[in-house]
Amino acid sequence: MRHNRPVVLSFSGHDPSGGAGVQADIETLVSHQCHAASIITALTEQNTHNIKKLIPQHPDDIVAQAQTLLDDLAVKVFKIGLIGHYETVIAIHSVLTQYPHIPVVLDPVLAAGGGTDLSNRQLLDAMINLLLPCTTVLTPNSEEARRLTGLTDLNDCGLKLLELGCDTVLITGTHEDTPSVSNQLFHDGRCWETYTWDRLPASYHGSGCTLAASIAALLAHGIEPMQAVQEAQDYTWHSLQAAYLSGKGQHNPNRFFWMEQEQ
Secondary structure (H helix, E strand, C coil), rough: CCCCCCEEEEEEEECCCCCCCCHHHHHHHHHCEEEEEEEEEEEEEECCCECCCCCCECCCHHHHHHHHHHHCCCEEEEEEECCCCEEEEEEHHHHCCCCCCCEEEEECCCCCCCEEECCCCHHHHHHHHHHHHHEEEEEEEHHHHHHHHCCCHHHHHHHHHHHHHEEEEECCCCCCCCEEEEEEECCCCCEEEEEEEEECCCCCCCCHHHHHHHHHHHHHHCCCHHHHHHHHHHHHHHHCCCCCCCCCCEEEECCHEEEEEEE
C-alpha cells in the first residue's frame, strides 16, 4: 500500500550531537509520516551541554538549494528553526515570498538550551520585519517572546506578535518559574486558549524543534492550525516524558516513543 507522505521543507541548523536542529526535525516529521526535505542554515560545534560555535552557511547556497528542491518537490509546509545570521533571514524571506501559499512554522531559536546566545539586534530586526509577517504559526518560548517584542507580560507579547504579522502564536512556558507548564495560544487578536501540562523533571535538548516540526507535519496533513497546535503539544510532551540521556548534558526527546508503545 502506498502512503501519502506530504513534504515538509525544514530550514534548520545541524546539531552534531543529534538531539536538536535538523535531526530533531527529521525524526519528528518521519514520526508523523511526512517526507522530510532539509536545508542546513548553519553548522554548529555543540554537544548535549551547549553550543560552542555557530557557522552560518552562505545565503546564496541556501536560496539555490531551496529553488532546486521546490522545482521538484510539492512542499506542503516550510518549517524554520535556527537561523544564525541576518543574511540567512534575507535568503529565506526571498524563498517564502515566491511561495506565499505555503504555510510557515517558525521556531525563533535565539539561544541554545545551554544558554549560548544565537542572535543579535540585526538578526532580531530582520526576523521581525521579514519573517514574522510570513508566519502561519510562531512557537517562541517565553524568553524568545520577550526578546522579539521588548515586552515583559506574556499576554502583551502574544498580542504584539500578532500585530507584527503572525497568524497564530504559541508561547511556551517551560522557562517560567511555575509548578506546571502553561502554553498560551494567540489568534485573531486575543489569547485563544491556555494549555497546562505537567512539568517534567529534566532539561531537554531539542524540545522546541520537536514542537514546531510536529505542528508543521500536522499542517502538511491538512489539519487546521488550532488542532495541529494541540496535537503537537501532546506529541512533544510524550516525547519528553520518554526522553533519554545520550551524553552528560540535557536529555534527548524520544521522538519514536510511539514505536516502543506498540511493542
